[in-house]
Amino acid sequence: AGPGRYKDGTKSTPLLILEKAIQDADMCEMLVTIFNDANGDSSKSLEEAIKSLPGIESLRHYPQVYNFEVGTQIAQMFQQMNLVPTLFFVDPWGYKGLSLRLVQSVLKDWGCDCIFFFNYNRINMGLANELVREHMNALFGQTRADALRARLISLDPRERELEIVESLAQALRETGGRFVLPFGFRNAQGNRTSHHLIFVNKNIRGYTIMKEVMARESSKVEQGVATFEYNPADRHYPLLFELSRPLD
Incomplete structure (x- = not known):
């Protein structure tokens, strides 16, 4: 998912998505976001960047940030879930x-x-x-x-x-x-x-x-x-x- 903001100040994808959602009343009610990065520093940085977004509190479902490596266990987890x-x-x-x-x-x-x-x-x-x-x-x-x-x-x-x-x-x-x-x-x-x-x-x-x-x-x-x-x-x-x- 990236660190939220890169060293040059560029926003990573999660922030761009959330900013768009904050501007849309329907999305504020419906959107559920789950972000993951295997790098612990990146996931922590992303959490802080999300907290600092203006209007983030307007989202009904607060963004979830995880820190794990994608592999066979993740595929198995999704296989057993009924996804929206x-x-x-x-x-x-x-x-x-x-x-x-x-x-x-x-x-x-x-x-x-x-x-x-x-x-x-x-x-x-x-x-x-x-x-x-x-x-x-x-x-x-x-x-x-x-x-x-x-x-x-x-x-x-x-x-x-x-x-x-x-x-x-x-x-x-x-x-x-x-x-x-x-x-x-x-x-x-x-x-x-x-x-x-x-x-x-x-x-x-x-x-x-x-x-x-x-x-x-x-x-x-x-x-x-x-x-x-x-x-x-x-x-x-x-x-x-x-x-x-x-x-x-």
Whole structure:
């Protein structure tokens, strides 16, 4: 979840969410927020930053902040819960803790959507690293991960990215995620992908809303169709592939 405020004063996501909620009377009554960070200093800093927010007392449900590492126990906990409509955002440090089981444990309930940070650079390297084979298998499923490793050997960098994201989208669909929408981010030089945000859910309404949000943030639009990519350095080299729609 981050520390609330970073060293340069930039607000982390929880504060931005809460500030928006405080300004909305309906959200003040309905919104339940749960934040977690494995770093104890960050979670404590976040708690203090939340306390200092003007109007925080107007929220009916005061934000909860936890300090634990995301792993199999968290997935098991969610699996046993009946969740209210929830937007679940997962931002792991690399890939540890991110698994199909974790995503499925949230998507199983009505009205639940998941957005997760997909560290493409780390995962691209990890697929060929025997030391993290277990983590890769948990993310893609063992059969799909093995097949993916074999296909990647002969592919160039652009094809590798397409293949990896497509394989992940297919795996997510098998867990119950009917709609999968990736949004790619380029590095500061604009010459390679650094990461993706992956949205997955079961309902066309949530998918449509997220698609509109991502389209507004896209660096370029081709013939009225958003590229679903943010390139901070150069907007003339969009990565065009059809992952902006549900897989058929």
